[in-house]
Amino acid sequence: MSRVRKLVPGLALGLSLGLALGFLAWTFLGTPEQLGDRQSGLAMFWRVAPWGLLAGGLLSLAAARAAEVTGAVARGSALVYVSAFKALGVGWAPLLAVVAVSAAVLLAVRHRGRGNGSGTSTLLLHCMGCLSGLYLAFHAAAIVGAWPQFQAVLAALFALVSEAGSA
């Protein structure tokens, strides 16, 4: 039982890295149209994500002795999910994510051991990030599409307030 417990943080970090790698690969490989469409986007994610999980698992096994570094890398890589913005046509979002992750990882490695979370907290963060990233990719277009109508609402409210003020 205790051996299993010892394995849990490493497993959680491996899963976290795997999710991040899978998600990043998904956004690099897909076109904005593919990523934004739920049917094709999900199908593609299912194809790419296992490879990411495999790579994440191998990486965490290889770095098993440097658990603190692995933890910092896994934690920093949670920023990878901003690459979901590629679905909105922001083509450089995955590259931006890579830069942000690199910076976060460097910072995290330098400050490792100071409130950098545990395996479980990192996994929780990645699960939230991955689900949110996917949801965002599939629905952000609808939010952006509503922007002109929202502006019209803002203008109407402003006109009403101005009228009330001048009356």
Added chain:
Amino acid sequence: MLLFLMVNALMFSAWWLLLSGRAGQVDGSPSAGEAVVYAGLLGAAQIVLTEIVLGAFMVLHKPLLVGLNLVIAAVVLGVWLRIRRRGVPRAVAPWREVFAADNVALLVLLVFVSTWMVVAAWLLPPRGIDDVYHLPPLYQYVRQGGISLLPLELRDQFALPFNGEFLFLWPLVFFHGDTWIDLVQYVVALYGAAVLYALGRAFQLARRESLFIALLLPFTPVVLGQSGSNYVDLIAAVTQLVLIYAAVRFWQTGRYVHLVLAGVATGFGLGVKLTVLITVVAVQPLIFLRLFRGRAWWSLIRAYGGYAAVAIPFCLYWPWRNFRATGNFLYPFDLGVAGLRRSADSNLVAQLGQRPGPKAISDFLREPGALVDYLFADPGLGSFHGGFGLVFWGLAVPALVFCGFRAVQSARRGDWLPLLFWAYVPVAFLIYFFQVKSARLIYNQRYILAVVPLGLLALGLALDWLRSRDRVAARWVRGVAVAASCGAVVQLAAYDWPGFRISAAVADRLRGEHTSEYRYLRQAPWGLTALSTAWDPLDFLTRQGPGWTVFIATDWSVFWTSPTFGSRLQNRVWNFESMPPPKPDAVIYYRREGRALFYIDAVITPEAVAASGDYGLVTVAPGTEFWVLNELLGDPATRARLMEFYRRRFAPEIRELRPLLAALPADAPVITSHPLGHALRYLSLEGALAAPVQLVPGGTELASARKLGDQDVVSVGLPLPGFDARPAASLPYAGATTTFYINRRPAL
């Protein structure tokens, strides 16, 4: 309005004062927040119960209703004055305890959304498809001063429990108008946020975190959509949340006050919507196991009996009424081992048949991948039907899994509350998938809205845990939640069911061209757009005066009636009256391609109305006709009002047409069903156009022209077949050129 707010403030604060001195205690001190939760429940239950009692005795009138509620409030205050021990308890937590940038951001967003909601309720009509069954009975109850059963052959849903709708009845009776009823569910959403805050505190969540999750609730897409509608799913969900809260507090404290209030929530909830039954069953282990702890059997039975006895008065009336009317307590449902099913004699089944298709559960078992698709599809998003949003599916779902694991760990340590509590979420989803067909998921997600606040609570607990391990990550997650809430508010502007787009209404008001709120039903879906061309003038013409009795006929599925009552409930629906006058004052038809008109009892066909010569067509649009008795149209005041309506409603068309009038002959009447006909009619009534203008139903121009003999006739848009037609003028209109033809009967 001020009086309404004061009466409400008095009623709810009376309960709050009483409860905050007597209710459960947290850490030995009175919990003012807890009293807010229960005061909300008792205040709402009081309103509904008094309405039912007065309605059942056919004395549902404003003075009596308000007076009775004020008397009850006075009694409650009197009891509080007798038993109070300390001063008024502190209700608000110190600001610094809840201050955080994200909480401030959400509060600012809340102020903005509240302003938007108030303006939308003020300027726009009830505009979802609230009319399906939620509103017409209420309008009829106000008109006749009591509760009855509207014709079940129209909608069997008229026989559903109406506790939730009776919260809409409160402002409806008070103002004798429908303006503010759209705000009721939004107030309930804010109250739901307060309940969630209290639930967070019951789970030892910090005030800051509790406020954060509470503020997220109103920005859930389905909550935003429901907030502007007169559906009751939000009311049902918040009632379920109160029930869960009371059950949890009873488990934690063992105090009977929580059990009693759980009883009130149970009864009230079952009277709102039968789906509340899921939650009622789900909280029974919490109640029963807590009662079982350290009590004798007799004491247990007595306490449980007390809980049930408290619940019954709040939900008894509706099944009793249905039993008397139909012989079935649960009409239009039957309760069996497979859950609730529509009765075979249900009118909905008769009209639509049993809807085919597999249940969602069987689809998910056959293809588990469909469950992931369901998650990301977020069924119903963009309407009041559903849309749990990014915060739920992206952040709260992992948090729920996390809380589930921790609940199992707690159970192994002997603490069963978390497991019993969190089990509700998967069980609710399971029952929902078991009951609902896959094709209906996009319409019915609202049935399990109660899982959203529980998801947010899980998120709060997970964030609390995460913050102690990784402060930066917790801050990021909170930031994502705030950003997602902003996104949900932006998306609200694109909703159709119901619409929140206020720009047209504001512009009309500022230009002085406002006619009636029903004009903006043109932004609504499914038949409401077309019918708005009849309801808009009807409301405008009748708002001053005693109102008219109006006959309506459409096809069954869009047989909407509530706007016919008018925004001040000034009219009566001829079809709903037990002894209507022989001739309706006005008649509305809406015909859709290939659909037959549906009649309740009496049949008055459009052809009969047109042929009678008793009625004049006031407005006409594709499929829609609005006829008014010529006798009424001859009244100078009505005529002036009609002119004013045309002037406001068709102001741009009137401006465009004025320069063309010289081209139209003075002795040739205009016969048309074209939209420009309304502007011409105004110009004729004003005297600027010498010829009379006769509006006719679409496709009957030729028949009407033939009745005039050899006289020349002006037609709009198309020449009359069989006549010698020559163009007299043309005008760019609605993206095309509209030509006016002078039609002369050919010499024989």
